[in-house]
Amino acid sequence: MFNRKGALLSLSLLLTAPLAVAHHSTANFDQTKEQTITGVVSYFAFTNPHSYIDLEATADPQSGKAEPYKVFAPGRVLLIRYDWLLPDLKAGDKVTITGAPDRKDPHFMYLKSITFASGKVWQRSQQIPE
Numbered sequence: 001m002f003n004r005k006g007a008l009l010s011l012s013l014l015l016t017a018p019l020a021v022a023h024h025s026t027a028n029f030d031q032t033k034e035q036t037i038t039g040v041v042s043y044f045a046f047t048n049p050h051s052y053i054d055l056e057a058t059a060d061p062q063s064g065k066a067e068p069y070k071v072f073a074p075g076r077v078l079l080i081r082y083d084w085l086l087p088d089l090k091a092g093d094k095v096t097i098t099g100a101p102d103r104k105d106p107h108f109m110y111l112k113s114i115t116f117a118s119g120k121v122w123q124r125s126q127q128i129p130e
Contacts, residue, residue, distance in 0.1 A: 029101065036059070039066060040055060040057075040095075042054045053070070067107060068107060071099055074111070093117040096115040
């Protein structure tokens with residue numbers, strides 16, 4: 001009987017282990033720095049476990065050159081819990097985003113705040129888990 005229980009336990013651990021590591025770290029973002037970009041949203045994935053915003057944006061307003069950016073954000077459940085509604089953001093909206101830049105990719109960042117086209121400002125609180 002022990003062998004059967006042991007085998008079932010081993011199989012259970014083997015099958016659930018990927019779920020335990022599926023939530024990855026945000027260590028690739030430099031939380032000591034901030035970058036602000038302004039641009040037009042091309043795609044918004046309001047999903048779990050994380051949401052993503054794709055936009056054509058400029059980090060340097062004087063250059064005026066728009067480049068593709070991807071912004072990593074908390075998941076849908078957390079965004080809704082902290083006053084973000086689906087209609088707040090859609091493709092075609094002009095937004096200003098401040099975030100922590102990725103350590104390697106200058107066009108990837110972790111969302112800290114966003115000013116929506118409506119003027120509403122959403123600020124990532126320290127209460128929101130990563």
